Amino acid sequence: MTTSLTCTETMPIAAGNHTAIIASPNVKLRRRRIVIDHPDPRVGEKLLAEALGVVDRDALHGLLSQLVKASAVACKPEQGNLSFMISMLKSIAPKDPLEAMLAAQMVSIHVASMRCACRLACTDDVPQQESLTRALTRLARTYAAQMEALSRHRSNGACAITVQNLSVQDGGKAVVGHITQHANLIAAQPGLVDAAAITI
Numbered sequence: 001m002t003t004s005l006t007c008t009e010t011m012p013i014a015a016g017n018h019t020a021i022i023a024s025p026n027v028k029l030r031r032r033r034i035v036i037d038h039p040d041p042r043v044g045e046k047l048l049a050e051a052l053g054v055v056d057r058d059a060l061h062g063l064l065s066q067l068v069k070a071s072a073v074a075c076k077p078e079q080g081n082l083s084f085m086i087s088m089l090k091s092i093a094p095k096d097p098l099e100a101m102l103a104a105q106m107v108s109i110h111v112a113s114m115r116c117a118c119r120l121a122c123t124d125d126v127p128q129q130e131s132l133t134r135a136l137t138r139l140a141r142t143y144a145a146q147m148e149a150l151s152r153h154r155s156n157g158a159c160a161i162t163v164q165n166l167s168v169q170d171g172g173k174a175v176v177g178h179i180t181q182h183a184n185l186i187a188a189q190p191g192l193v194d195a196a197a198i199t200i
Contacts, residue, residue: 024051027064027086029079034064052086053094053103063104070108081111092150099153106146113139 024047025038038044049060067089071081085107092107094100116139120132168174 024048024090027082029068029077029082032077034061034068051090051093053100054097059097059100063100067104067108070104070111085111095154099150102146102150102153106143106150109139109143109146113143 025036025044027048028035028037036044036048038047045057045060049055049057052060052063054060054063064086067085068077068082071078071085073081085104088107088110089100089103092099092103094103113136116132116136120129120136123129123132
């Protein structure tokens with residue numbers, strides 16, 4: 001992997017908190033090599049690693065080479081797809097290596113879904129339409145499951161419970177207000193809600 005001497009940074013079009021996108025350099029494909037556009041090779045790698053949520057050089061280069069392979073059109077890496085995938089990965093803003101891998105999978109599944117949708121729109125063959133519809137449905141379900149996994153990972157598995165009806169028997173005690181507690185802790189402590197019948 002090499003670094004070019006020119007610096008081009010992605011500028012966001014929409015308003016919002018996109019500081020990671022602005023600060024990180026672009027990635028280009030040149031003669032089957034990945035080039036990070038930044039005047040200082042080490043700084044460029046560091047900025048891109050931070051934007052993609054990876055911790056070291058090996059993880060950065062590994063993730064980039066996997067994205068290059070996933071960007072391929074007709075078995076050749078495609079610059080437009082690669083730029084899109086890296087930009088979307090930066091937008092997800094992975095905070096650790098697990099999020100980085102999951103976000104890379106999500107971006108790859110999205111690209112595969114759109115390719116499948118394009119093929120579906122361009123065919124009149126009924127068996128092929130059925131096959132593509134099944135594939136597109138599986139990809140869409142996989143993406144939804146990945147979104148849920150990312151959300152669970154970011155919330156550390158916390159599950160919000162809303163109590164709509166609470167009745168307290170004679171001699172019981174109730175706490176009124178916003179209470180946050182992990183669902184697994186409530187399940188592990190059955191005596192926690194003595195004398196209170198809770199309907200969720």
